[in-house]
Amino acid sequence: MATSVPTLSLNDGNTIPQLGFGVFQVPPEDTARLTGQAFEAGYRHIDTAEMYGNEKGVGQAIRDSGIPRDDLFITSKLNNGFHEPDTARKAFDQTLADLGLDQVDLFLIHWPLPTKYDGDFVSTWKTLVEFKQQGRARSIGVSNFQPAHLARLAEETDVVPAVNQIEVHPYFTNEAARSAGHDAGILTEAWSPIAQGGVLDDEVITKIAAEVGRTPAQVTLRWHVQRGDVVFPKSSSPERMAENFALFDFELDDAAMQQITALDRGEDGRTGPNPDEFDFIPD
């Protein structure tokens, strides 16, 4: 069985490694070191954001690694204060400068903010379309978009997002947003894939882990992989980075997959904010 990371096809003809490394809550001063350790563990796909304040550290790690640019897949996201087209253009220039790159592989609208900017995420999306046309973002997508937000983009623009990055884990399978994306050819990226550790003591998951001889984190991440979603767990430990990378030499059977999916708690299972209400604009 393959032990390398599979790539998935995006609707714009590009591909994405199914497993990456996320740097949410990685302090800026630690980011170059931890991202470098992730590269050593084999990760080639990094998920950062303007909001995380650590794009410079990711850029430093890329330069320090000596890994050819074409072997890497780098994602960043537009911060919530920058949705208006002119500010989005400036913010994207800054993202590229901070990463030290001419091009990102994927750029996302981080949150739809339907209660801000007169609910206008459509002009923001059209600005990301410019970045793609300029060749400065190879692919573009959205994050935390609800089915109604995806439907509005489909009605008012010609470009379908390549991905929707949303909260998904066994306690919050987020099936409505996931299947709306699936029906429109939008790949789901599952954020907080182990619920920031919250599912690792679950009885069902620990029992399956014991049966297959893997850790609860590996079982949970493997469940995502078999569902066809993209994941990028975060860890500050090289041992856990290696653990989370070792997902491609075992399989869960249908019964195990179904038992994990059945852990869904609906809206009560969310760990993060509801995108319909979230309106945080950083200072």
Ligand SMILES: NC(=O)c1ccc[n+]([C@@H]2O[C@H](COP(=O)([O-])OP(=O)(O)OC[C@H]3O[C@@H](n4cnc5c(N)ncnc54)[C@H](OP(=O)(O)O)[C@@H]3O)[C@@H](O)[C@H]2O)c1
């Ligand atoms: N678009 C969005 O709005 C959004 C929101 C949230 C997250 N994200 C993205 O998704 C990525 C992942 O989500 P996340 O960072 O929130 O949470 P996560 O990956 O589900 O969990 C990370 C937490 O789990 C621990 N952990 C990691 N591997 C472990 C293992 N094998 N065993 C035990 N504990 C383990 C980590 O601790 P240690 O560091 O101590 O290992 C950390 O506390 C983020 O980094 C970010 O790129 C996006």
